[in-house]
Amino acid sequence: MTRIRGWLANPWGRPRFLVLITWGYIAWSIVPVLIAIQFAFNSSRSRTIWSGFSMRWFTWDPSDSVKNDPDLRHALGQSFKLAGADVLIAVPIGVLLALGLARWRGRGAGTSNFIMLFPLVTPEIVMGVSLLLVFTHIFTFIHTGTFAQVLGHITFSISYVVVIVRGRLFSIGRQYEEAAADLGASPAVALYRVLLPLLTPAIVAGAAITFAISIDDFVISQWLSSGGGTVTVPMLIYDATRAAPLPSINAIATIMVLVTLLTVLVGFLAYRYFTRGERAAGGGMVGDMAAFDI
């Protein structure tokens, strides 16, 4: 009672109410995930009734565990294959594009900087359909399947890499390149010796985000798949949930959650590691991303 009165008297005191809402939201969003994860370790076939802890659905069930069900195993492989290829291709291209866009002065620079944001705001479903149309009508030599899926993932993850790297480029400015040139470094050497090391945190962050996005992606993978061997984990989970799901689906989902969390964590730690010592000067990762202008 006194609390409420205190709050009414001074609503700008400690924002208890906000804290409550925040924790409420966190519980709301995380509890379902935790429950799903819990049933990945269920020892019976039920996904609703808990009957004890076991690793059955991960490893030892002879036909239905992630380890022994070929469909699950294959989907996991496909997801990692796509995410890996996406990182390996989208990150270098994104870095080069960011360098070009950030250092390109003059006509057209503003426009192309803006257009670069399109894939970020285009609904994925639109992107997926468009790509499918392109592959089936214009570039008909590209058939749906792994290759098309990789292309799709690259297409929309490049933008994330560009935005992150370009933000970092803007926040570090031109001074280091100029200093390198002043000390006798050719543009190529300045890029390799100075710019790339300074961009490392952004590149690592870009790679982590690309990987996380790709591994989570459902819409584009679905549109560009050719069934069978090109089913990814999210696609598999979607299909299985509509049929008769087993806890092995929870198990594979658990693996995905862990992998995503781990990637983001590694990206974040790497970012902090590479920017140690310069944190006082810059605004951190978020600051870097917010630093780009159009």
Added chain:
Amino acid sequence: MAGEVTLVDLVKTFGDVTAVDGINLEMPSGEFFSMLGPSGCGKTTTLRMIAGFEQPTDGRILLDGNDMAYTPPHKRNVNTVFQSYALFPHLNVTDNVAFGLRRQKVGKHEIRERVAETLELVQLTGFEKRKPAQMSGGQQQRVALARALVLKPAVLLLDEPLGALDAKLRKALQLELKALQQQVGITFIYVTHDQEEALTMSDRIAVMADGRVEQVAPPQEVYEEPSTVFVADFLGVSNLMDAEAVGGANICRLQVGDFELDATRGKTDARGSVRVTIRPERVHLEPQESTGQNRIPGMVERLVYLGNSVQVIVHLAVGATIQALVQNVGTEIPWKQGTAVQAHLPPDALRVLEDTGAALAPLDEGAVPA
């Protein structure tokens, strides 16, 4: 010895902004040359053109007689100490200083020697393994200096290198920098907007305004004998009066309001509307009754005690306000606020100035004259 820089009709425009508007300068080898001017007058732009970061719109930049206006920065025998230092944050002190030597493919052994030597020169021995972020502003400044000096450039460009430091450290580093320049003997081109800094350190100073050079001369000459209104004003001499030059050649006859003055300094052959200046310490205040040439009556407006002298602000009958500096010799000075006085302005202290039309800095009321 190499290191002679010549700027010929140098022009730089950014869109419709003219940052540098036809500069001609000669900086002989081994000179400590300063470019002094208010914010936005084109100092940095000029320096960046010499370094190669900007291409001149027009004109030439000669280094030891060779035109290098279109040589890329990494091929110029010129190094820069940046205002922000621009030390590579991912490299420690040694690697920062060795960066340029490595680009020149100098041998490992020699690199180690020269880096150690240069760090000793700038008194940073013992800091080899530190990252820039782990050092104070003054230490970073020395690393920036060492990084450029280690390459033994013909010319060192310094863009307000002490701008980010506190006043005390700045004073100390000014002296160090000057000593260092004499020791290594290379040409320093030093940009600053701090007149005192330029006066203390330089062999010669170019005072700049609006992308142009107003006067180039040794410090004492710039200070004692400013040739333009702008220079006089920028160097803290605010005793400016409007006058009408009516005759004479060696002695300029000036009409100031109802009074006639003679002036023997500056542009004495000028005619028509001019400005004259006089150093505060040359203004003699005399009792109201005194008479004679070059005297204008006035009224003491304000006294400012400065310790070893007293600044007396006098409002003249002709409308202008001038400052007089009276030495504090221990006796009480006879002027008080409201006292009527005669201001004696000796002809050999009055200087006729050329007005180039450069915009003057806003008047700093009650500022202590330098």
